[in-house]
Amino acid sequence: MLKTSPAGPATTEETSRPRRKLPGTQTIAATLSAVISMGAYCLAMAAHGTYPFGSRSRAVNDLGNQFVPFHAHLWDLLRGNTSGDLLFNWSSGYGVPFLGDFFTYLMNPFSWLVALFPRDQVEVPVFLVTLLSAGLAAFLMTVLLGRLRPGSPWLRALLSVGYAVSAWMISDGFSDPMWMWGLAAFPLLGIASDWCLRGRHWILGTLLVFTAWAGNFYIAAMATIGMGLVFVVRLLLEDTPAGQRLNALLRAGAMTATGVLLAAPVLTVGLKASKLSQPAPDATYPGPPGYADYLAHLLPGGLLAPAPQVSVGILPLLLVFTLPFVRRVPGKERIAWCVLLVLVALSYTWTPTILLWHGLAMPNGSPYRASVALTAMLVIVAWMALARRPRPLELLGGAAVTAVVVALGARSIYMVRASWLLTIGGGALVLVLLVLLYRHRGDRGPRIALTGLLACTVFVSTAYTVFSVTSIRDSSAWWAPKRTLDAHSLAARDAVTAHADWPATRSDTGPHEFANNDPMLLGGEGGSYYSSYVPARTAEALHSLGAGWYIQGRHTLSFTDPVGRAIMGVGSYLDWAKNPDGFVRRSVAAPPVVTLRPGAPTDAHADDASVFARQERVLGTTVYDVPALTPAGGPAATTRPNGERRLPGNETGSKWTSFSASCTPGTQAYWYAPWYAGSVQALGRTQEQHGRATMTSNTLLALGTVPATGKFTVALGTHKVQDIPAFPVGCLDPAKLKAAVQELKATAPVKVTAGGHSIAATFREGTTGTAVISTPAAAGWMCSVDGGAARPPATLGGLMAVSLDDGGTRVSCSFRTPGLTSGLLASGLALMVLIAVGVGGALRTRSSRISATSSPHGKR
Numbered sequence: 001m002l003k004t005s006p007a008g009p010a011t012t013e014e015t016s017r018p019r020r021k022l023p024g025t026q027t028i029a030a031t032l033s034a035v036i037s038m039g040a041y042c043l044a045m046a047a048h049g050t051y052p053f054g055s056r057s058r059a060v061n062d063l064g065n066q067f068v069p070f071h072a073h074l075w076d077l078l079r080g081n082t083s084g085d086l087l088f089n090w091s092s093g094y095g096v097p098f099l100g101d102f103f104t105y106l107m108n109p110f111s112w113l114v115a116l117f118p119r120d121q122v123e124v125p126v127f128l129v130t131l132l133s134a135g136l137a138a139f140l141m142t143v144l145l146g147r148l149r150p151g152s153p154w155l156r157a158l159l160s161v162g163y164a165v166s167a168w169m170i171s172d173g174f175s176d177p178m179w180m181w182g183l184a185a186f187p188l189l190g191i192a193s194d195w196c197l198r199g200r201h202w203i204l205g206t207l208l209v210f211t212a213w214a215g216n217f218y219i220a221a222m223a224t225i226g227m228g229l230v231f232v233v234r235l236l237l238e239d240t241p242a243g244q245r246l247n248a249l250l251r252a253g254a255m256t257a258t259g260v261l262l263a264a265p266v267l268t269v270g271l272k273a274s275k276l277s278q279p280a281p282d283a284t285y286p287g288p289p290g291y292a293d294y295l296a297h298l299l300p301g302g303l304l305a306p307a308p309q310v311s312v313g314i315l316p317l318l319l320v321f322t323l324p325f326v327r328r329v330p331g332k333e334r335i336a337w338c339v340l341l342v343l344v345a346l347s348y349t350w351t352p353t354i355l356l357w358h359g360l361a362m363p364n365g366s367p368y369r370a371s372v373a374l375t376a377m378l379v380i381v382a383w384m385a386l387a388r389r390p391r392p393l394e395l396l397g398g399a400a401v402t403a404v405v406v407a408l409g410a411r412s413i414y415m416v417r418a419s420w421l422l423t424i425g426g427g428a429l430v431l432v433l434l435v436l437l438y439r440h441r442g443d444r445g446p447r448i449a450l451t452g453l454l455a456c457t458v459f460v461s462t463a464y465t466v467f468s469v470t471s472i473r474d475s476s477a478w479w480a481p482k483r484t485l486d487a488h489s490l491a492a493r494d495a496v497t498a499h500a501d502w503p504a505t506r507s508d509t510g511p512h513e514f515a516n517n518d519p520m521l522l523g524g525e526g527g528s529y530y531s532s533y534v535p536a537r538t539a540e541a542l543h544s545l546g547a548g549w550y551i552q553g554r555h556t557l558s559f560t561d562p563v564g565r566a567i568m569g570v571g572s573y574l575d576w577a578k579n580p581d582g583f584v585r586r587s588v589a590a591p592p593v594v595t596l597r598p599g600a601p602t603d604a605h606a607d608d609a610s611v612f613a614r615q616e617r618v619l620g621t622t623v624y625d626v627p628a629l630t631p632a633g634g635p636a637a638t639t640r641p642n643g644e645r646r647l648p649g650n651e652t653g654s655k656w657t658s659f660s661a662s663c664t665p666g667t668q669a670y671w672y673a674p675w676y677a678g679s680v681q682a683l684g685r686t687q688e689q690h691g692r693a694t695m696t697s698n699t700l701l702a703l704g705t706v707p708a709t710g711k712f713t714v715a716l717g718t719h720k721v722q723d724i725p726a727f728p729v730g731c732l733d734p735a736k737l738k739a740a741v742q743e744l745k746a747t748a749p750v751k752v753t754a755g756g757h758s759i760a761a762t763f764r765e766g767t768t769g770t771a772v773i774s775t776p777a778a779a780g781w782m783c784s785v786d787g788g789a790a791r792p793p794a795t796l797g798g799l800m801a802v803s804l805d806d807g808g809t810r811v812s813c814s815f816r817t818p819g820l821t822s823g824l825l826a827s828g829l830a831l832m833v834l835i836a837v838g839v840g841g842a843l844r845t846r847s848s849r850i851s852a853t854s855s856p857h858g859k860r
Contacts, residue, residue, distance in 0.1 A: 541798020
């Protein structure tokens, strides 16, 4: 008996079971979706002249600052061409943990393609990470849509292009290749949840969950929430007994928990590294975007307005707006899907739900990273309409709603020429093709031709959308590309590696910078390091000794002064220079990376009145004159209770606040005021500093050589009221520093060896005192003397320090990644569950077969 719907009596066409497509057809259609997605993206890049199809670099923002250097470092790891390993990175931050970085930034399987390319062409596989992730996402989404609702595989392939090359992918995902795995994670989790509804493939579904979470747990968490909501809607719409639906829900919960536990090391290491990291700058939600901006972001082609990037192209959008009018879709289904879209869209504008989407932490950047979830849902809902073959009048209803959205969003700055062209011109063409497809639904030849025309429309509109958004983005100075693997950086790499002497001394990339992670890009063992996982101990140790930082310590910098370099065992470094390359390599006398200090290790700060005193305590000798400053003119500074001086600021054209200082003639004067912003005038030159507490910390600034009189003046030009340290000036005696370095060399260990995540030093018999390893004492280090019990090292200025007790000769330290052991245990437990389920299922199947064979009905 045929059922009826509110739309009227059912017809044979509507209720007959759709003809099952051949598996080959499904695969070809999914492949077509991937090809269109990748082809459109490549065409847009070529038209814009972007690498690898043109001369304009793609290495913008984090793509250049993080991902190209990280992939270059991965290349080094895969080829055994670096001093560290997966657990520890000796190249960056003077030695930092690495497994958290690997799990977070490099677990997209396409990242490992770097092994197939020369190192100087690493940007090619970085591009392929984005391209192939989009292709895989289109393929998988095509498969998922077919499981949600039967219908033409070719049409759902075209819808999947809108998901794979959505506004989120073009504007947010492309510069963070790690997130691109999230595009594949959504349909992977959707397929797994579909198996739960069908009561099949629990083990395979668990492995899909594991794959999604292992690739990038940050986006996978959003994908799990998003597909969890889709699963709940499907569960509510299922016409099955409540017990069966509850069973599906329990299967999904068990599958998800087991899959996540399988990927536990990724989570435990990453979360532990995040907990131990330098805190991110406080981020607050600025408030929801205007309704015009939000609605405009449903349309393709624009970029500028701050709102969730949710456009999936005009074809899916038109169908989403058509769904409420499609009478073949039961009313409760239309309501459920529409309510889901509205609630998810609103969840991006309310602080508590934004925090929920982003792991309870407000992102330091766009608060709309989770908008990728809505792009997946929009395409799913579009398929729910298209699979029912909407009639012309129903499509016109969707077109009318689209027109209203265009009218409401017209005043948004998001709406550029491309947006109007793609929405109005493209929308009209898509509408006509969909109407003709309905009218010729029974005619194979016209249907194939119209589907082909629709595919061409999707391809061209997608390419033009990518071109438009990329052009808008690249017109902004903020998106200026980094110089990553050009001729200059390759020359810099040659200069750094040619003088590498690790682990005796360090070859530092120095203050000259191509990208924020130069040591990974160029090699050597420098202080620069940009990551969400900069250990707080590392940032604090380097900052306390005078190294600079950005982003509140989540981007550390190399030392720029001789004493800082001596403390860290830097034997050569790159410096700025006015030559064609922009840099020059300098060599300096340096003590080894492991040195000896008399007495027991101590990190008491009672006498550390200045950065110069802290450096001397770690160096082990006095090398500075630290003069008291006396007022010398201009607006008077006041002394704060903590000894700091408050500058009142000066009006334009007025005198600057000045101080006089007295040092030994011939010494080198340095200025240190980490948070100072303004001009510093001394010893015949004026220099600018751009500090900002606590975001940007200045390094030590060389002022010049103290004159024969021993007296000089420091004038400070700033319009801003701000504080400077009580003792901001120190005068370095080069002869004393040279003697200190020679003493450290004379008492140095006879042998220093370093492994991927270990370092050891052998001293002469009878040596006493403290071995100091010029690496920040990040959590995870364990050290022993002469093979004794391993324990965490003490610290000296935040660096690792190990007491030799009564004449120890060998110090050995090894790094153990925090969180790894617990993660492996959880993963092992999940693996046992998986095996138990597999064995139990096999035994049940065998028992059923035996019972069937032995029963009377099973005998011949």
